[in-house]
Amino acid sequence: xxxxxxxxxxxxxxxxxxxxxxxxxxxxxxxxxxxxxxxxxxxxxxxxxxxxxxxxxxxxxxxxxxxxxxxxxxxxxxxxxxxxxxxxxxxxxxxxxxxxxxxxxxxxxxxxxxxxxxxxxxxxxxxxxxxxxxxxxxxxxxxxxxxxxxxxxxxxxxxxxxxxxxxxxxxxxxxxxxxxxxxxxxxxxxxxxxxxxxxxxxxxxxxxxxxxxxxxxxxxxxxxxxxxxxxxxx
Numbered sequence: 001x002x003x004x005x006x007x008x009x010x011x012x013x014x015x016x017x018x019x020x021x022x023x024x025x026x027x028x029x030x031x032x033x034x035x036x037x038x039x040x041x042x043x044x045x046x047x048x049x050x051x052x053x054x055x056x057x058x059x060x061x062x063x064x065x066x067x068x069x070x071x072x073x074x075x076x077x078x079x080x081x082x083x084x085x086x087x088x089x090x091x092x093x094x095x096x097x098x099x100x101x102x103x104x105x106x107x108x109x110x111x112x113x114x115x116x117x118x119x120x121x122x123x124x125x126x127x128x129x130x131x132x133x134x135x136x137x138x139x140x141x142x143x144x145x146x147x148x149x150x151x152x153x154x155x156x157x158x159x160x161x162x163x164x165x166x167x168x169x170x171x172x173x174x175x176x177x178x179x180x181x182x183x184x185x186x187x188x189x190x191x192x193x194x195x196x197x198x199x200x201x202x203x204x205x206x207x208x209x210x211x212x213x214x215x216x217x218x219x220x221x222x223x224x225x226x227x228x229x230x231x232x233x234x
Contacts, residue, residue: 118152
């Protein structure tokens with residue numbers, strides 16, 4: 001019952017499904033399923049207060065599922081749609097909180113690339129802090145099986161489009177998410193972003209977002225530690 005769920009008496013979960021097209025090449029399907037199982041196993045081993053816990057992953061009748069913890073709150077896309085573009089001070093705080101979540105993922109052995117950092121996957125929880133609610137495992141499964149990229153184009157780094165996602169791809173996506181929060185606009189795909197062209201912000205914050213979204217990996221902020229250090233100086 002909704003009233004029981006809202007009262008906390010019922011534990012809520014999210015079930016994510018990825019359906020492989022029947023026309024997919026068998027070898028690609030096998031590779032995709034192996035990737036899905038490997039990444040889901042890694043994700044289920046994570047333990048972080050600000051990351052939705054992966055409870056289980058399984059295949060049933062050719063359909064692939066991830067069972068996730070439900071985090072109560074509102075995602076940044078909905079929040080900005082309701083409240084409008086956010087002040088720089090708020091976005092800088094969000095940037096730091098999201099970067100610290102990614103720092104945990106990137107410090108795993110092997111490092112975990114999230115692949116899907118967007119306003120839809122960052123939730124303002126009831127305590128006001130940001131939480132990460134979804135991962136790119138299901139998208140990676142579909143993309144491998146179909147040979148096409150699955151995801152939100154405005155937030156995907158150029159190298160990820162080419163199937164070469166790296167740790168700095170998450171930094172690109174976070175920079176694009178910060179641009180959205182500041183401007184209320186989805187960024188132009190595959191573009192170095194300058195929020196100062198849309199809203200009045202400091203040159204240092206504009207430069208930070210631009211450095212997160214440089215098209216060349218060699219010119220972009222390379223590590224999440226470097227990003228956190230830059231955010232802390234703003």
